[in-house]
Amino acid sequence: MTDLLKNRASIYTEVEDYAASIDFPIIEPLVGVLMNQYAIMIKAKRILELGSGFGYSALWFSEKMDSTTEIICTDFMEENKLLAEKYFKKAGVKTKIDFRIGDAIKILDEIEGEFDIIFNDVEKEDYPEVFEKSIPRLRKGGLLITDNTLWYGKVAQKRKRDYQTVGSREYNRLAFTDKRVLSTILPLRDGITITMKL
């Protein structure tokens, strides 16, 4: 299906090739378009990414967006920030970008105000904590989008009890039982859970 997106700008394939060369996990194009579509649909003006890597997912969020939208990126690694800034410049990104270094969950605690979208791509064992901390921080109708929620199908295999699978499984349980939200899981790539705040 990725062939359907072969006309995407060359910056995407450049970042994809680099990610593949160092075996770095990124959301990939189909999920990128999906996130861009949601951001446009809900007229997102403030997006927080938890775990930005070197900016591939933020590139997709910034697509067709202008300077009235702000994307706050987070990552542990200063090198990722520098690389992301290089890619954003090359892509001619028009959105405001605020790339913060540190623990994304602490940054979520520290940063003020509401978000239209929180995109969660941190370690799976932290997913339940991210859920609890993110929902109060979304505006009504805002989205919490979480990647890898099928975790290679392991979430459905009850015998799998490793901490990443347990984190993803518990995350989905919260997303589907919490009365403050409405959720779906799309089986795109490794599964993406879309949770809307009611």
Ligand SMILES: C[S@@+](CC[C@H](N)C(=O)[O-])C[C@H]1O[C@@H](n2cnc3c(N)ncnc32)[C@H](O)[C@@H]1O
């Ligand atoms: C799976 S990669 C995804 C990158 C990006 N979202 C993309 O798709 O292009 C996850 C990134 O999140 C970072 N990360 C994981 N947990 C984090 C945390 N708690 N705080 C900050 N960064 C985190 C890692 O360093 C890594 O660069």
